[in-house]
Amino acid sequence: MTTTLKIAVCLFSDVANLDYGGPMELFSFLSPEGVNDGFIKSPIILQPTYLAESREPLRGSHVGPLITPDRAYGEVKGNEQFDIILIPGGLGARPDFVKPPVLEFLKRQVPGAKYVLAVCTGSWLLAQAGLLDGKRATTNKASFKIIQDATKGNNIQWVAKARWVVDGNLWTGSGVTAGIDMAHAFLKHLVGDETTNVIRGIVEVGVRDADDDEFAEFHNLI
Numbered sequence: 001m002t003t004t005l006k007i008a009v010c011l012f013s014d015v016a017n018l019d020y021g022g023p024m025e026l027f028s029f030l031s032p033e034g035v036n037d038g039f040i041k042s043p044i045i046l047q048p049t050y051l052a053e054s055r056e057p058l059r060g061s062h063v064g065p066l067i068t069p070d071r072a073y074g075e076v077k078g079n080e081q082f083d084i085i086l087i088p089g090g091l092g093a094r095p096d097f098v099k100p101p102v103l104e105f106l107k108r109q110v111p112g113a114k115y116v117l118a119v120c121t122g123s124w125l126l127a128q129a130g131l132l133d134g135k136r137a138t139t140n141k142a143s144f145k146i147i148q149d150a151t152k153g154n155n156i157q158w159v160a161k162a163r164w165v166v167d168g169n170l171w172t173g174s175g176v177t178a179g180i181d182m183a184h185a186f187l188k189h190l191v192g193d194e195t196t197n198v199i200r201g202i203v204e205v206g207v208r209d210a211d212d213d214e215f216a217e218f219h220n221l222i
Helices: 016-028 030-036 100-114 122-128 144-149 178-192 195-201
Strands: 001-011 044-052 084-087 115-118 164-167 170-173
Touching: 001 016, 016 030, 016 084, 016 100, 016 178, 016 195, 030 178, 084 100, 084 122, 100 122, 115 122, 115 178, 122 144, 122 170, 144 170, 164 178, 170 178, 178 195
Parallel strands: 001 044, 001 084, 084 115, 115 170
Antiparallel strands: 164 170
């Protein structure tokens, strides 16, 4: 018997491509197509939906092809609830660039989600939506002081030295590639070491532990 968990991948203009692309490469092995290919045996299937302000193609930060979302945030109505919310960062996550639809979607969906995963400055989006109050979290170390100062009134315990941080069902990753490390740890939590190790071997990814963070010192945060 399998359990399907629905993932909402939150997109916006100037999203950092690797913030969501790295985790989703690992998660894709548990998609219906990945499991049906026979490489992976898993009782859990991950069904992603890519959402954005509209269904119009958008471009991520710096380089890369246009991204065509599956649905618009406003199309998710009523009692529909995603099990996992994946929030990447990027220039479009800054308060002066962020658009209201993504914040409104997070306010509606995060409280009922089984898991919330934020990569890089995706945690800043959660903070802007008022969803990190009283939580421990981390974020991109190059932007750490900016975000810490911008959210002083939010009662957030920002953790400087961490590749990722887990607080209940909330997982927050440091900058960009840390999302892959966090996604690997999340898969171990979700489906166990054996299945996760098979996926890691196929992707050939080297991963770090949660406290293996050189960039806190690199950016003079400790």
